[in-house]
Amino acid sequence: MGYHTAHWENTTMTDWGMILSIGLIQNMFYATILASVLCGIIGTYVVVKRIVFVSGGIAHATFGGVGFAYYAQSVLLVSWFDPMLGAMVFAVGAALIIGSPRISKRLREDSTIGVLWVVGMALGVLFISLTDHSAVLVRSYESILFGNVLLVSTQDLQFMMVMIVAVLALVAFFYRDLQIVTFDEIHARITGINVTFMNTLLYVLVALTCVFVMNVVGIVLVIALLTIPAAMASMFSNDLRQIMLLAIVSSLVLSLLGLVFAIEFNIPPGASIVLTIAAFFLISLGVKSLNDRGYLS
Amino acid sequence: MIENPPIEIQNLTAGYGHSVVLEDVTMNLEHNDFLAIIGPNGGGKTTLLKAILGIIPPKSGSIKIFGKSVEEGLKHIGYVPQKGNFDNRFPITVYDVVLMGTRGGKGYRPRYSAEQRQKAVEAMEKVGIADFASTTLSELSGGQLQRALLARAMAGEPDILLLDEPTASLDPQMKDCIYDSLKRVNDQVSILIVTHDIGVVSSQVKRIACLNRKVIVHDEPLITPDMMQLGYHCPVELLAHGIPHRTLGEHDHD
Numbered sequence: 001m002g003y004h005t006a007h008w009e010n011t012t013m014t015d016w017g018m019i020l021s022i023g024l025i026q027n028m029f030y031a032t033i034l035a036s037v038l039c040g041i042i043g044t045y046v047v048v049k050r051i052v053f054v055s056g057g058i059a060h061a062t063f064g065g066v067g068f069a070y071y072a073q074s075v076l077l078v079s080w081f082d083p084m085l086g087a088m089v090f091a092v093g094a095a096l097i098i099g100s101p102r103i104s105k106r107l108r109e110d111s112t113i114g115v116l117w118v119v120g121m122a123l124g125v126l127f128i129s130l131t132d133h134s135a136v137l138v139r140s141y142e143s144i145l146f147g148n149v150l151l152v153s154t155q156d157l158q159f160m161m162v163m164i165v166a167v168l169a170l171v172a173f174f175y176r177d178l179q180i181v182t183f184d185e186i187h188a189r190i191t192g193i194n195v196t197f198m199n200t201l202l203y204v205l206v207a208l209t210c211v212f213v214m215n216v217v218g219i220v221l222v223i224a225l226l227t228i229p230a231a232m233a234s235m236f237s238n239d240l241r242q243i244m245l246l247a248i249v250s251s252l253v254l255s256l257l258g259l260v261f262a263i264e265f266n267i268p269p270g271a272s273i274v275l276t277i278a279a280f281f282l283i284s285l286g287v288k289s290l291n292d293r294g295y296l297s
Numbered sequence: 298m299i300e301n302p303p304i305e306i307q308n309l310t311a312g313y314g315h316s317v318v319l320e321d322v323t324m325n326l327e328h329n330d331f332l333a334i335i336g337p338n339g340g341g342k343t344t345l346l347k348a349i350l351g352i353i354p355p356k357s358g359s360i361k362i363f364g365k366s367v368e369e370g371l372k373h374i375g376y377v378p379q380k381g382n383f384d385n386r387f388p389i390t391v392y393d394v395v396l397m398g399t400r401g402g403k404g405y406r407p408r409y410s411a412e413q414r415q416k417a418v419e420a421m422e423k424v425g426i427a428d429f430a431s432t433t434l435s436e437l438s439g440g441q442l443q444r445a446l447l448a449r450a451m452a453g454e455p456d457i458l459l460l461d462e463p464t465a466s467l468d469p470q471m472k473d474c475i476y477d478s479l480k481r482v483n484d485q486v487s488i489l490i491v492t493h494d495i496g497v498v499s500s501q502v503k504r505i506a507c508l509n510r511k512v513i514v515h516d517e518p519l520i521t522p523d524m525m526q527l528g529y530h531c532p533v534e535l536l537a538h539g540i541p542h543r544t545l546g547e548h549d550h551d
Contacts, residue, residue: 048388050384177400183387184382184397185382190350190376191372191398191400192371192372238388238435
């Protein structure tokens with residue numbers, strides 16, 4: 001619980017100059033910025049394609065990967081297999097399973113997701129209980145599930161940056177076909193797009209996003225960053241690119257604000273970020289509804 | 298040179314699971330054809346379209362598009378769905394939807410070319426939807442949406458147009474407008490429309506087929522008594538009142 005032991009806890013006035021000079025705090029801000037960019041873009045697809053539940057399944061499956069990584073590091077002595085890598089293997093695995101036509105032929109998509117969701121969680125619990133806790137430092141369930149940005153290392157950040165460049169490049173390259181597939185799969189098929197490939201690609205992008213964003217807000221709250229900014233943006237724009245941009249900006253501003261609240265009031269950063277975003281979501285819902293009824297114009 | 302017909306269906310049996318919806322259907326769509334398939338709800342019209350589009354595989358028999366497999370032939374087809382297989386609230390403009398129609402072939406090209414944009418504009422003009430180019434899809438009426446989807450199908454300059462209930466939500470003037478635009482492209486495109494509304498089958502079509510598990514094709518735009526028998530299991534006299542008199546031909550029993 002990094003935020004409990006934070007040493008600014010006892011000061012009456014928050015000394016921001018001092019806080020911002022701490023490396024880990026800086027990392028926390030950088031991680032939040034990167035997560036916002038990623039969630040603004042991928043979250044837009046998640047919202048317009050209505051695959052929030054897919055993202056939920058993938059995000060929760062990562063818990064199994066985190067647990068497995070601890071087990072691998074401590075018992076199997078595979079020291080390079082760190083929790084982020086474990087999370088990535090499980091998330092991408094879940095994405096590939098959900099996208100597989102062999103499975104969707106036999107099972108309804110949401111059933112598949114439900115199974116992956118709980119099996120991922122259960123495997124996480126199992127592996128963590130099998131882990132030799134004297135050999136590795138295992139993060140608490142709370143920190144894995146609800147996040148602890150104070151644990152983002154510089155190495156994590158570098159890894160995140162490389163992956164974000166890759167994700168952005170993929171989205172830029174496939175933008176047009178992603179638009180067609182997310183809009184109308186049957187038309188996409190007729191025009192020669194490999195729909196299975198594009199859907200799987202989108203799920204993998206969601207999976208990678210979940211893994212990175214997990215570092216900031218934790219597994220459970222990933223859905224918030226993926227969903228709320230994009231849903232909020234889509235109330236005010238009807239253009240996919242504009243929605244992405246709006247989602248990035250609102251996610252950026254609101255999660256940084258959430259971080260500031262977290263430090264100022266000494267509350268867990270993950271929860272603080274999510275609640276800040278959610279509060280503005282409610283406000284914008286209200287503004288939108290007043291506007292639609294003509295009160296504001 | 299004898300070319301393969303745009304669509305050649307031979308002894309097609311298709312359905313879902315163990316149920317058979319289409320049985321031994323043999324029919325062709327010819328060059329510059331304008332074929333209307335009528336039939337009751339549940340008669341297999343949608344299943345036939347799904348089979349042609351390769352969405353469901355045939356149980357037996359074959360479908361060829363210009364002599365090639367469905368998979369290879371799909372690129373020749375422009376498809377106008379009844380309502381659209383999409384979320385009407387998807388954030389997209391009419392122009393962007395129509396542009397999608399120009400993405401033919403394989404490969405991943407990240408941008409639309411000037412030529413593709415030109416085709417999209419022309420297609421919107423053809424169906425009279427150009428004024429709505431920058432309108433969001435969710436703000437369109439049913440008729441406008443249907444014309445936008447028609448423009449999308451036409452923008453790809455297909456050799457075959459498949460239309461599922463193309464005029465279902467249109468008022469009479471708009472129906473005529475759609476049929477006029479179809480007629481205008483008919484010298485380059487073979488057209489297959491599917492409808493359960495016999496009244497809609499206008500004087501514009503060249504041939505009529507009736508589909509109710511099995512198919513009867515007539516090489517003239519006439520609804521024959523045995524089509525009525527197959528399609529609706531009603532005495533023809535009862536239905537004749539609803540059909541313009543000239544479309545009911547005497548049928549030769551040979």
